[in-house]
Amino acid sequence: MRKGVMRPGHVQIRVMDIEEAVVHYRDRLGLIEVNRDSQNRAYFKGWTEIDAFSVVLRQADEPGMDFMGFKVTDSDTLASLKRELSEYGCKVETIPAGELDGCGERVRFDSPTGHYFELFAEKEQPGKWGVTENNPEAWPEDLKGMRPTRFDHCLLYGDDIDGTAELLQQVLGFQLAEQVVDKDNDLRVAAFLTASMKAHDVAFVRHPEKGKFHHASFYLESWNDVLRAADLISMHDIPLDIGPTRHGLTHGQTIYFFDPSGNRNEVFAGGDYTYPDHPVVTWDADKLGKAIFYHDRQLNEAFLGVVT
């Protein structure tokens, strides 16, 4: 049952050199740079996103993810979910409005996999970038790089993925869309969760260490755009992880690469959809190669083991 969580609203990513990272996220990935705050954090968004920002970069000594935030429908929902998170046993913290420029009060909570998530109800809403709300044209002409339309989801690595999945399902109304199960050991290896009709809004893979960041993903319009992203990756000598290919899980068409601090990015197109009455799609762990890389059907050590 949905409980008023609408969509991924933002992700704050740590980078080791903010200026180098801005060039990557603005000119190569092609997000719209929208702000730099008093802490020198850089703010970005995909051009179709109506809220003020969705990606925040913070300079730090270690790359990785600080937190991922979800937007909820209104402030009453925010208040009731905050109460439910506390009752469930999460460590809950309220971040005052304005700590991120243009964002209202945020409710931050921890999770069994060691990741920090946030909920918020209000963020400045300047609308889509470069097009009007009234009689909008198809797309703005001066986009850069891979021209992603939106921040789409994160894949996170951690130990107790069943615990985090249960928290997101029971308290926040996420739906388990897909999973990978090791039947021999009765062990869930991966969980893909959605709060919407998308195939995933956040996903988890079992990994011995808590709190790890596998990738942040951005949506492209077409397979042709995925191939064009691959061209840009070569033109600018960006470290490639894998692709262009298709996933078995979610069936998205994808390519993976790294930002200058070693955080993984994905751009992808297409993929499945999920209605609330859809059964859980299950991949067997012994088909993991095909589940992850539908064409190669072979696991790649770097994709599995390389995280920040």
Place this chain on the structure above:
Amino acid sequence: MKHQVTVVGSAEEFSCTGEQHLLQGMQTFRVGLPMLKVIPVGCRGGGCGVCRIRIVSGDYEAKKMSRKHVSEDAQAQGVALACRVYPRSALQIELLPLPELS
């Protein structure tokens, strides 16, 4: 100018210019043959730590590396991530896998 890189406990060696980090040198060393894979390759941005090494001897410059994988003390003792190391002389290195991966 090319600098020779030798790996403790391995018969493999390769050369690397001062403009290449060690993984670029390793991956472009063999021409027309499968890539040399003596050092594991990960994110190539100093973040993930899979290419962790210790420089036993030689001069080099290192770009910023995740403090999670290379503390200040370790860095002072020659620990580095190969994707951030640019040689300034011949180098002898040893592989230093991450504790959590070994």
